[in-house]
Amino acid sequence: MTLIFAPDTIEFFPQTGIGQVEQTITQQQRGRVKFMASYWFARFYQPSGAMSAWPGTTVRVIGREGLTLLVAPIDEAF
Secondary structure, X not given: OOOOOOOXXXXXXXXXXXXXXXXXXXXXXXXXXXXXXEEEEEEEOOOOOOOEEXXXXXXXXXXXXXXXXXXXXXXXXX
């Protein structure tokens, strides 16, 4: 039996949403957010500089990669 590994593809949502950070997200480490009444792993999409989002911060949810949401700061346009 041959197993084929297919990397997760990025899916962008037709409309962005708002999530609340529950576990700190940094440029190099994913965290967790509450989005649409569920908790998800989350990471920054295209992180730049020394980005971080602390618990209680709101972020823009723009898509997902596998079971990890892709987020951006609220003030960043998408």
